[in-house]
Amino acid sequence: MIIKSSTSHIEDGKFRIKKNTLEWVFIISLLLFSFINTTTLIVSLLMLLVFFKQKEIGAIKIINIITFRTIINPGLAVSIGNLEYLKWTILFGCSIYLLLSYHKLDKRDIKKINSIIFPLLLFTIYNIFVAFVFSSLPVVAVFKLISYVVIFVGTLCGVGYTFSKYNWIKWMLTMFKIFIVFSFVIIPLPVSYLRNGTSFQGITNNPNMFGILAVLFIALLLSTLQIKIYIKNITLIVLPIITMLMVFLSKSRTAFISCLVLLCIYLIFLNCNKYLKIITLNILGIGFILLLLNSSVTNFFTEFLYKGQNQGDILFSRANQIETLISNFMLNPWFGNGFSVPVLPFKSYSFSTEYLVEPGNLVLSVLSYSGVIGFLLFLIYIIQIFVVNKENFKNLCFLPIAILLISMGEMVFFSSNNIGIWCYMFLSIYIFFDIKKSKVNL
Structure with missing residues (x-):
């Protein structure tokens, strides 16, 4: 009986691996098909809806x-x-569907989400007030705010409900390995430097x-190492x-420093062993100092950080952004x-997706x-995100810290139509991860 049970478990594992591989082949094929033209892109987006067969996981x-x-x-x-x-229609549809999973969460997870949603709702109500009283574009401001909140909370509820499954x-x-591998493959091609001809994209x-x-990839990788996946x-x-x-x-300074x-x-x-850790840190620290004492290495890092600007102008490329925000x-x-x-x-109640800002x-x-x-309200629920799963901070702190680090140089946190969704995924994984409960799934 034990042998049969063990064999059955191995066969189930092989079946899941095969199923996951086929799914990723389908996803990559669908993405490549969407590259061709607008028609194939529409078809691909609509074909994504087949994932609703997996319910919340699919959404x-x-x-x-x-x-x-x-x-x-x-x-x-x-x-x-x-x-x-x-x-936007698909994103909102999926997010609203995920919001409905709130009532399916167990009491402990509902308590976690409520501790974050309450200050988030205060932040939302406050910003709606600010939009109509002080903003030049109140309708646009409210739309962007609602899109952020609905998708963020939808992701929280969805990941919270499905994390044990x-x-x-x-x-x-x-997903991030696919990005890294395909990007590496096209390093020699001019399309990899399309934006400005010199920086790799x-x-x-x-x-x-x-x-x-x-x-984000490095943060995920360090997390898997820490929890021994x-x-x-x-x-x-x-x-x-x-x-x-x-x-x-x-040539991304934000990425280099964050890593x-x-x-x-x-x-x-x-x-x-703590003594081994101290010795390792000291050796790395000494090695880094010795590298910096080498003039060629120092010149390389200086050129990288200053991006060709004169020394003393390290923030020159962001000067306009910073000046506008402060103003x-x-x-x-x-x-x-x-x-x-x-x-x-002027004040306008018109709606358009063309009003863009580059906050930085x-x-x-x-x-x-x-x-x-508003900043104090925002700070409350960001701190609460870290606190709500403090028992596992040591294991998965790389995920929320990575989000804050990249948002200090490339502010993507509120970009629900861009990679803001990955920010919410990382935060949700951190919030609901429990090393004791997750042993079986790892």
Whole structure:
């Protein structure tokens, strides 16, 4: 009986692996088909709805795959921006469906979500007030706010309900491995440098976007190591090396610094003898100092960080963004000027998706959007996200920290129509992960 049971378990495992492989073949084929033209893109987006067969799990996959498709290099595929309204319809539909899973959560998970949703709702109500009283574009501001809140909370509820049934860490890791591998393959091709001709962007639409994805991949990889998920040597050794190589080619300072910070945190939390850890940290620290003493290495890092600007102008490329955000904040420091909308000399109740802002930094952005009061409300639920699963902070802290790190240089946190969904996925995985309950699924 034991032998039969063991054999049955092995066969089930092989069947799941085969099923997952076929699913990823289908996803990649669907994405490649969507590259051809607008018609194939429409067909591909509609075909994604077949994942609703998997109910909540399928809905989460749909919004993640759409995010994947959104940031594909325009030199490789037709832009999804031509189908903005169809994209939003699917994203909202999936998110509202996931919101309905709230009542299916167990009491402990409902308590976790409520501790975050309550300050988030206060932040939402406050920003609706700011939109109609102080914003130049109140309707646009409210739409952007609602899209952020609905998709964020939908992702929270969906991941919370399905986390015990599905290994989202492995699924997300596979998705990012596809990005890394395909980007590496096209390094020699001109399309990899399409944006400005010099900075590497791989299969993404921007060098900075590639840098963000690299940080998220490293964060996922460190998380899998910390919680001892089995991963193949090629993923563990080769992919991180080529990822860092491509980060250098992308010239993304945010990505480079963020990756170093995550690696340092991993060494601090590494499960090993404390004396061995101290010795390792000291050796790495001494080695880094010795490297910096080498003039050629110092010149290389200086050139990388300054991006060709004169020394002392390290923030030159972001000067306009920072100046605009500070200027907007000073216009109305307590209440702000409206959620994710530009400050105009007139008030308009029209609606358009054409009103774009380039905030650049999470802290300055929230201060500009919502003032000091809104920033304090925002800070409450961000802190609550870290606190709500403090028992597992050591295991998965890389995920929320990575989100904050990239948002300090590339503010994507509120971009629900871009990679904001991945921010919410990472935060949700951190919130609901429990090393004791997840042993079976790992």
